[in-house]
Amino acid sequence: MGVFRNMFSALYHRDFRNFWFGQVVSTTGSMIQVTVLSWYIYQISGSPFLLGLMGVFEFGPVLVLILFVGVLIERFPKRNILIFTQALLLVQSLLLALLVWTGSTNYWLFAMLALIGGISMSIDQPTRQSYFVELVGEKDLPNAISLNSTTFNLARIIGPIIAGIVMKYVGAAQCFLLNGLSFIPVLYTISLIKINKKPNPDIFERQIFHGIKKGFQYAVKNRNIFPTFLIMLMVCTFAMNYGVILPVLAKDVLSGDESTYSLLMSIFGMGSLCGALFMGSRGQHISNKNFLVMVALCMAALQITAFFTTTTLSSQWSLVVVSILLACIGFLIFCFLNRANTRIQLNTSDDYRSRIMSIYILITTGTAPLGHTFSGFIMKQFGGAHAFLFNGSITLVMVGVLYLVYHNYLVKARVVPVSEKDRQDIANILNRE
Numbered sequence: 001m002g003v004f005r006n007m008f009s010a011l012y013h014r015d016f017r018n019f020w021f022g023q024v025v026s027t028t029g030s031m032i033q034v035t036v037l038s039w040y041i042y043q044i045s046g047s048p049f050l051l052g053l054m055g056v057f058e059f060g061p062v063l064v065l066i067l068f069v070g071v072l073i074e075r076f077p078k079r080n081i082l083i084f085t086q087a088l089l090l091v092q093s094l095l096l097a098l099l100v101w102t103g104s105t106n107y108w109l110f111a112m113l114a115l116i117g118g119i120s121m122s123i124d125q126p127t128r129q130s131y132f133v134e135l136v137g138e139k140d141l142p143n144a145i146s147l148n149s150t151t152f153n154l155a156r157i158i159g160p161i162i163a164g165i166v167m168k169y170v171g172a173a174q175c176f177l178l179n180g181l182s183f184i185p186v187l188y189t190i191s192l193i194k195i196n197k198k199p200n201p202d203i204f205e206r207q208i209f210h211g212i213k214k215g216f217q218y219a220v221k222n223r224n225i226f227p228t229f230l231i232m233l234m235v236c237t238f239a240m241n242y243g244v245i246l247p248v249l250a251k252d253v254l255s256g257d258e259s260t261y262s263l264l265m266s267i268f269g270m271g272s273l274c275g276a277l278f279m280g281s282r283g284q285h286i287s288n289k290n291f292l293v294m295v296a297l298c299m300a301a302l303q304i305t306a307f308f309t310t311t312t313l314s315s316q317w318s319l320v321v322v323s324i325l326l327a328c329i330g331f332l333i334f335c336f337l338n339r340a341n342t343r344i345q346l347n348t349s350d351d352y353r354s355r356i357m358s359i360y361i362l363i364t365t366g367t368a369p370l371g372h373t374f375s376g377f378i379m380k381q382f383g384g385a386h387a388f389l390f391n392g393s394i395t396l397v398m399v400g401v402l403y404l405v406y407h408n409y410l411v412k413a414r415v416v417p418v419s420e421k422d423r424q425d426i427a428n429i430l431n432r433e
Contacts, residue, residue, distance in 0.1 A: 009136075010144035014218040014343040015193045016135040017063040022189030024151050026086070029182025031159025033093060034243065035265050036167055036175040037114070039258055042247045044105040048384065052244045052376015057111045059368035061118035062125075066366055069123050070358025071211035078131045082190050084181050085124035093180035101173035125365065129341075129357040133350070135193075142342050149338055150276040156269025156330075160205075166264025215355030225356065228340050229363060229408050231292050237367040238391045240297045240333060242268060248384040254322070255315050267323045268333045271330025278331070278336065279338045295336045302329050303392030310385040330401045 042051045073081055096113055104110075132144045164173050219225050231400045246268075250261035302325050310323045341360065348356045375387040 006375060008141045008143070008147070010147050013136045013140065017131070018189045018192045019131075019135060019303065020147060020151065022186035023054050023148070024154075026182045026186035027151055027155040028159050028162070029093075029179035030089075030314060031155040031269075032163045032166070032175050032205060033096070033179040034162045035163035035262060036172050037096070037110070038099055038243055038247045039117060039167070039261055040172050041107070041110060042251065045107055047376075048244075048248045048379035049373075049376040050107060051247060052372040052374070052379070054114055055109060055244060055372025056378075057114040058118045059365050059372070061115065062122040062361060063366035063369055065119065066126065066358045066362045067212045067215070069356075070126050070215060070355040073123070073127050073130070074211075074354045077194050078127050078134065079190060081123060082131070083187060085120045086187050086190065088120045089117060089311070090180050090183035090187075091125070092120065093176050093183070097173045097176035100113060100171075100176060122173065122361075123345045124363045129345075129360065130354040131354065133345070138346070145341055145345065146276065146279060146338065149279075149341075150273065153269055153272035153276045153330075153334060156272055157266050160262040160265035160269065162182065163265075164259050167258050167262075175341075211355065214283040215352060215359065218352045219356060219359055225344050228292065228343055230362045230406065231296060231402060232337075232360075233288065233367065234402060235296045235299065236364050237371045238304065238374075238398070240364075240396045241297070241368075241371045241391060242329075244372045244375050245379070245384070245387045248387075249310070249322070252295060253310050253315075253384040254317070255320050257349070260319070264323065264326060268326045268330040270334075271327035272334040274327070275331040275334030275338070279335055286394060290403075292336060293399060293403050295332050295339075297337070297396060299329055299332045300396035300399065302332070303388045303395070307385050307389035307392070310388075324361045344373040351375060379414060419421045 011020065036052065037187055038054075039184060041054050042048075092113055096110070099106075099109055099113070103214065128148075132148070133141050136144045162178070163175050165340070166178070219229060244265050247261055250256045250264055254260055306325045310318045313321060344356060344360055345353070371391075378387045378390050
């Protein structure tokens with residue numbers, strides 16, 4: 001019973017439990033939409049570059065708005081913000097379903113709806129990330145992060161499978177409709193949350209640009225947060241562009257169809273789920289201080305291996321080997337982001353949490369326009385598999401250089417707990433890193 005409580009300690013908080021169960025349904029619907037949208041856009045455009053450009057519309061708002069959002073969400077109750085963003089995403093999904101159902105092939109209409117979704121997510125993600133500590137407290141925060149990540153990675157397995165089946169035998173429009181309907185339970189469960197912490201009145205007196213500046217200064221001066229952000233910047237820009245690579249890889253390189261694409265997405269998700277289980281059970285016992293660097297270098301090496309696999313083996317054998325490599329990459333990506341997220345949150349004071357998590361989202365999501373556009377350009381010029389080679393090589397070189405330059409930061413950074421009350425607990429967790 002004690003082991004069970006440790007594994008699911010965050011669920012013993014009523015408000016987080018309500019929030020989490022709603023997310024289980026909604027996240028699965030979102031992954032259905034992510035899978036179908038990429039495939040459908042590539043089908044109607046036939047252009048890897050336009051597929052990559054879609055990332056600018058989906059994630060560009062994060063790049064532009066996220067820092068302002070980080071200051072603004074400190075001025076309003078987070079529950080109310082989440083209700084607004086989920087309702088907006090519901091409307092966007094229904095409009096996508098209508099477009100596909102009417103047979104529209106207008107790329108720019110889909111781009112505009114992707115832009116609306118991007119604006120919603122630029123508000124939703126930092127709000128969600130900074131809300132966990134209010135729902136469970138600092139003690140159970142790592143468990144809440146792991147449970148949220150596990151939900152996401154389960155959705156990355158289940159969502160593409162459902163998307164592949166529905167898209168092949170029913171239609172793409174029904175996939176978007178399913179996602180729209182999935183927001184109904186999450187809106188209900190958010191409305192059940194009792195905790196709706198009111199912002200500090202002093203926050204309203206702060207100027208937005210001054211707040212952004214202070215947030216950056218806080219991040220740069222923190223010996224645990226700054227180096228983590230630096231290595232994340234390299235990895236998230238060039239090593240996490242699978243949403244744009246896999247449709248092209250499945251269709252053009254592996255000569256497959258939507259079933260092949262959804263299979264690759266699900267296998268990638270299975271690897272991430274294994275990473276979630278591993279970090280949930282063994283993550284606190286990892287003692288290697290080079291963990292983030294080692295994981296990043298392994299990801300880069302596996303991408304380069306995937307390129308040589310597709311250029312030397314037949315389509316059938318390439319599918320087998322690439323599937324194994326994708327599972328391993330999914331595992332490593334989760335381990336990387338989980339460790340980085342936990343390290344950042346445990347070293348951030350509550351006054352700066354929303355702004356720091358906005359920078360975190362800026363790096364994990366806001367770098368996608370550059371990464372997706374770059375990958376799309378490479379695939380258009382050289383072929384689908386070459387995105388693995390270029391992205392892997394760039395990541396390998398940049399992380400290696402970063403490690404050499406910031407060795408003292410990345411390896412010898414001293415833990416600076418956020419409060420005396422939880423100093424010992426936090427120190428025990430981070431010292432294991």
